[in-house]
Amino acid sequence: MSTHALRSTPIPGLVDAYTGIPFNLGFHIRHYMLDVDYSVGPNRLGASAEIRCVNYRPLSTLTLDLADSMSVRSVKAHASGACAIRVAKFKHSNHKLRVSFAEEIPEDTEFYLSIRYQGNPSPISSPWGAIGWEELSNGSLVASQPCGARTWFPCDDTPDEKATYDIRITTDAQYTAVATGVLKSYQRKGRRGVWHFHSASPMASYLAAIHVGEYKHVVLDGASVPIHAYLPPSCEAGFRTEFADQAAMLNLYERLFGPYPFPTYTVVITEDELEIPLEAQGLSTFGANHACGDKKYERLIAHELSHQWFGNSLGLAQWDDIWLNEGFACYSEWLWFEHSAGIPAETSAFEHYQGLVAKPKDLLLANPGPVDMFDDRVYKRGALTVHALRCLLGDAAFFRMLQRYVASGRHSVVEPVDVKREVRRVCVEENIDCEEFEALWACWVQQRELPPFPRRSDR
Ligand SMILES: [Zn+2]
Incomplete structure (x- = not known):
């Protein structure tokens, strides 16, 4: 393309x-x-x-x-x-x-x-x-x-x-x-x-x-694209437990966001331990410590996969907009647990909202600055912003907006204006007051104070 x-x-x-x-x-x-x-x-x-x-x-x-x-x-x-x-x-x-x-x-x-x-x-x-x-x-x-x-x-x-x-x-x-x-x-x-x-x-x-x-190659079945894993042979048993839901995650995200953007997905488990996993295009890297088989890292496995849509296919035009990567990836974690464990995204959102209440309110989501670029507040406030949009639009319109945003930015770069365009479009279709959306955006994205916890509308 x-x-x-x-x-x-x-x-x-x-x-x-x-x-x-x-x-x-x-x-x-x-x-x-x-x-x-x-x-x-x-x-x-x-x-x-x-x-x-x-x-x-x-x-x-x-x-x-x-x-x-x-x-x-x-x-x-x-x-x-x-x-x-x-x-x-x-x-x-x-x-x-x-x-x-x-x-x-x-x-x-x-x-x-x-x-x-x-x-x-x-x-x-x-x-x-x-x-x-x-x-x-x-x-x-x-x-x-x-x-x-x-x-x-x-x-x-x-x-x-x-x-x-x-x-x-x-x-x-x-x-x-x-x-x-x-x-x-x-x-x-x-x-x-x-x-x-x-x-x-x-x-x-x-x-x-x-x-x-010195990696062994393993292929996981059950998804629309091949899922390859390269890992130290000693990690295989732990990997198979830890990543047992990898295909189910990919299937869920395809249903929610649209087709997986690349021909394959690859997971590399390094022999060394790594502090954090990291996404590359069509590939994610985890350390041996993330594949012990105690199911501690399901959240991160979902997070890295979701970056294939948010961050990789839909790239950033500038680092100021890092929340478009991390906020949507963090919200994808909550969507996975909503699906797999029946934990409503609202419950995850509330838990992390409480975390933000306790932290300094000096971060601007629209432009957090280089020092706070990977601050946890970018991830959580970004995800809460996505949750606020879901509360405003209702599930059907929210996921329709999300799919259009993903489709229009596929293999390209996106900016906040691209999210706003798709939200305004569904607001018109659903007779939702656009002013309400503009107010939501201003307080979550463009101001430092923490807005009230978003509650679902009756839509
Ligand atoms: Zn991330």
């Missing part, structure tokens, strides 16, 4: 207020072909990236994000048409790769950058902890949210710039490599294995991931 909208065009000179990364302006990346050779023991990565770009203004230079732990060996360019493009020089510093061209590239040219690089990948420290490529005790993982993709490939590391991907990984044959996308091929070449994954749906850079480990 190539018609996804990219609506947020940042103003030149501006830096992403959340990640602090200066924007890479003047072009869009349409496709990444990443050829990654990784050796686990020395944690050594050698790679080439072929990046297909289109420029929306004449370019004599451009920048990409690439961590300083990588060293760039060469940068070449060529155009797909008659236009000849030559790289005059490149410079790599401060996590930026700056490429200067010998002649200015005319506007609307499709061209390719071929970049060869290598290094010992390591995570970047950030206000949200270490992010990006991380060495494990026996393998590696990628957990990039919000801006760690640059630790392992040159990219435009902003959530609104989605592209399609091919990721090829060569590693020691005793290891299994798993990446975002659909596995297209595996070849054994002597002591090395070569894995090729393809993502046909556009993906934000922070959602691209590679995992390497």
Whole structure:
């Protein structure tokens, strides 16, 4: 799908207020072909990236994000048409790769950058902890949210710039490599294995991931798409108990939100323990501690799956709107327990409302700021906002609104205005006073005080 909208065009000179990364302006990346050779023991990565770009203004230079732990060996360019493009020089510093061209590239040219690089990948420290490529005790993982993709490939590391991907990984044959996308091929070449994954749906850079480990492959049945799991063999029994409802969750979310957005869903359980699980596109990562089989993590298993709709298919135009990911994912947890355990979402909502009452009321959902971006209040107040909408609209109109929102933003980026548009539409259809909705939105999203707990209307 190539018609996804990219609506947020940042103003030149501006830096992403959340990640602090200066924007890479003047072009869009349409496709990444990443050829990654990784050796686990020395944690050594050698790679080439072929990046297909289109420029929306004449370019004599451009920048990409690439961590300083990588060293760039060469940068070449060529155009797909008659236009000849030559790289005059490149410079790599401060996590930026700056490429200067010998002649200015005319506007609307499709061209390719071929970049060869290598290094010992390591995570970047950030206000949200270490992010990006991380060495494990026996393998590696990628957990990039919000801006760690640059630790392992040159990219435009902003959530609104989605592209399609091919990721090829060569590693020691005793290891299994798993990446975002659909596995297209595996070849054994002597002591090395070569894995090729393809993502046909556009993906934000922070959602691209590679995992390497001594994993067993398990397939779970019962859903409309294959559910793959890659896990340490010692975790299998615990995994099968802990993730027993994974297919049922996917089925529920399809019924409530619309079709699962990707061809497969993959769960990776790392041999190491992880503090928190994390979503990638079509894939979620959990630690061995999340697959012990004591059913403690059902909530998180539901949460990560729901990100395939909220966050991955429906991406963010800017990090300010993080509650569109986390609020809807948190509400999805409550919907799962409503379905599976008969616990009304209202009960979950009330419990967490009480939690918010006890916390500082200085967070603005519409723009929580980088420090509070992953604060629990964003998740819970975001979910309560969704619950307030359900109370206002009634179940039938609420789920109709939700399905339209999901369908209209599929494989694209969304902003709060997209939710508002769909809510207003059902308000008109149901004869609900739009003013009531505007007041709800203002007090939950645009003000800091905690509004009264939302109660169901008689609709
Ligand atoms: Zn989440």
